[in-house]
Amino acid sequence: MSVQDIRAFNRFYTNVIGALDYSRQLYAPYTLTESRVLYELAHSPRTDAADLRAELSLDAGYLSRILNKFQEAGLIERTTSTSDPRRRHVTLTAKGRETAALLAERADESVGALLATVPPDERPRLAEAMMTVRTLLADGRPPRREDVLLREPGPGDLGWIVQRNAALYAAEYGWNADYEGLVARIVADFAEDHDPHLERVWIAELDGRPVGCVMCVRDEAPATARLRLLLVEPEARGLGIGDRLVRAVIDFARGVGYHELVLWTNDVLAAARRIYQRHGFVLAAEKPHRSFGKDLNGQDWRLDLHSTRE
Structure with missing residues (x-):
């Protein structure tokens, strides 16, 4: 396998993902990064800004603007940790959970439509191939x-x-x-x-x-x-x-x-x-x-x- 093989696969997969998200309907009215932040908050029920920055590799100022936008929209609550005043817990409100659930539902429907194009008897082979890619590129590191x-x-x-x-x-x-x-x-x-x-x-x-x-x-x-x-x-x-x-x-x-x-x-x-x-x-x-x-x-x-x- 060569560098060009990997780049060719990246172009192919990017086109596939792009086709799922025509006209940004998948995550509208949010940007892709904003929707990813909502996703992380929905699946990590108690986290803080520092964790989000590390997980998503985001600039501190950029993430702060996103969280300010979410708080103004009533999607999140931020509280100061009693054990470490430098850290602020970020949690989704009921409205935030509903919004994240809507985005997740859209994503599930889009990926489901893609999966429907794969014959059922071929899906185990697809899953195995995807797991092989993840395992090999993880370079044998222990789970974190x-x-x-x-x-x-x-x-x-x-x-x-x-x-x-x-x-x-x-x-x-x-x-x-x-x-x-x-x-x-x-x-x-x-x-x-x-x-x-x-x-x-x-x-x-x-x-x-x-x-x-x-x-x-x-x-x-x-x-x-x-x-x-x-x-x-x-x-x-x-x-x-x-x-x-x-x-x-x-x-x-x-x-x-x-x-x-x-x-x-x-x-x-x-x-x-x-x-x-x-x-x-x-x-x-x-x-x-x-x-x-x-x-x-x-x-x-x-x-x-x-x-x-x-």
Whole structure:
């Protein structure tokens, strides 16, 4: 392969992408860079300006102008970190989330139209070729925190949540099929009847494949949300994915008006418990029980969303 081969491929792919975005309808009324900033904010629920500058390689002044524009339009909120006054947290408002969702929907439709031109039996070969390019050009470097994307679930992701929960908890804790049944019921209930404004699922993606998940659903108690099914694949641990998933749930729950966030876990899940504690959850109750083929100690944890603002 020569330099000219790569340049020829770049020209081809640029033309393909350009064809998807005729007359800038894909991201109007925003520029391409502005739409990318919205995308990063939507998929990194709690970040700051310094992170955005590093992730997108943007000039500080240019990014500041974009964020000022977004704030004036009511798309974002900026708050000063209590732990480091030099850093300002940037989060999307409800209007910002709606705007980012609209842009994502347009992009999905455009790419879907492109994918429709590829015969179904050829799509696995296309996916493999794309992954090969990404893997080879990554030069064997280990994954970084910024390589992880938080996104909404796509087709097949809810089934992946059930399968990976069952497989991982069987391998790591010896839990039986009763746990798989529980997870399947939780996921099925969400898929069949959930309020998208008050309930949500996040998938953590690395190199094009899911490596983690979490859910936020309504609890029976008034103004209370429940965090469920936090999971991170073993090979993706150490990248802060669990923290990001829990933070995503907290920010979402607070943003849509819940007063309290609760969860149920077992004391053998030590790593998860440490994440909950770091984010301000407090142990409310615990009780031994026999479930999933094991003697366990169940725990209820709670977070007051009004007393934990950063």
